[in-house]
C-alpha cells in the first residue's frame with residue numbers, strides 16, 4: 652500500500668508511534684576487547700531518548716566515543732551492557748527502518764555500479780519489486796537535487812554529489828530513523844552548508860528522525876533541536892542542550908542570530924572543559 656509521509660509517497664505503513672520515543676537509550680556501556688590486556692572502556696554510562704521527528708546532534712571531544720555510540724545505536728556493534736531500543740525493541744542488527752550514512756562517501760558507493768544501481772542495492776536486498784525500486788530511486792535522487800545523474804558512475808561525481816547519493820540511498824528505504832556519522836566532514840565549506848540545508852529539507856519532507864554525530868559545534872547548533880554533549884572517554888552525557896532557534900533555519904540568518912552565538916559559546920565551553 653502506498654501512503655504519504657510529509658508529502659512523499661511511501662510503500663509501507665508508517666510504524667505505530669505516539670506511544671513512546673523512537674530511540675530510547677538506557678545506561679549504555681561499551682568496552683572494547685573486554686577481559687584482554689588491551690581492554691578499553693569507550694562508553695561508561697549513556698542514557699537519552701529521541702522523539703519522532705527530532706533532529707539530535709551528538710558532540711564531544713575527539714575520542715569521546717561518538718562513533719562507538721552511533722555504531723552501538725544502529726545495531727552495528729553489540730553493547731557491553733544497558734539497552735538501546737528502537738521503537739520499543741532491542742536491535743540485534745541494523746533494523747529495516749533505520750538508515751546509516753557515514754563520512755567516507757568514497758568507500759560507501761560501489762564504483763562499478765551506476766548511481767541508480769547503487770541506490771537500488773539495498774532495495775533489491777529487501778526484495779522491493781522492480782517498478783517500486785525504479786520509482787523510489789528517481790524520487791530520492793530528485794529529493795537530493797540529483798535528478799539527472801542516475802546513469803553516471805560515482806567516480807564521475809564530485810565529493811559533495813557522492814555524499815548526496817549516499818544520503819539518497821539511505822532515504823530510499825524510507826527509514827524512520829537516520830544515523831549520520833560526520834556526514835559532511837570530507838567536503839568543502841560551501842558544499843557543507845548546502846548539504847546541511849539539504850538534510851534539514853529532507854528531514855521536513857520525509858518526516859525522518861535524525862541522530863547526527865559531528866565535530867563541528869556550529870553545525871550542531873545549526874541543525875539540531877537538541878545537542879547531546881559527551882564527556883571525554885569513557886563517556887557519559889555531560890549535558891543535553893535544547894536549541895531554541897527559529898525554524899526554518901537559514902545559513903545567513905540563523906548563524907548571525909545572537910542566540911546562535913550564545914548556544915555555540917555554551918557548547919564550546921562544555922566540549923573543551925576537561
Ligand SMILES: Nc1ncnc2c1ncn2[C@@H]1O[C@H](COP(=O)(O)OP(=O)(O)OP(=O)(O)O)[C@@H](O)[C@H]1O
Nearest residue numbers: 683684691693712713714715716717718719720884
Ligand atoms: N575497534 C576498537 N577497538 C578498540 N578500541 C577502540 C575501537 N574503536 C574505538 N576505540 C577506542 O574507543 C574510544 C572512542 O573512540 P571513537 O572512535 O568512538 O571516538 P570518537 O568520539 O568518534 O572520536 P573522533 O572524534 O576522534 O572521531 C577511543 O579511545 C578509541 O581509541
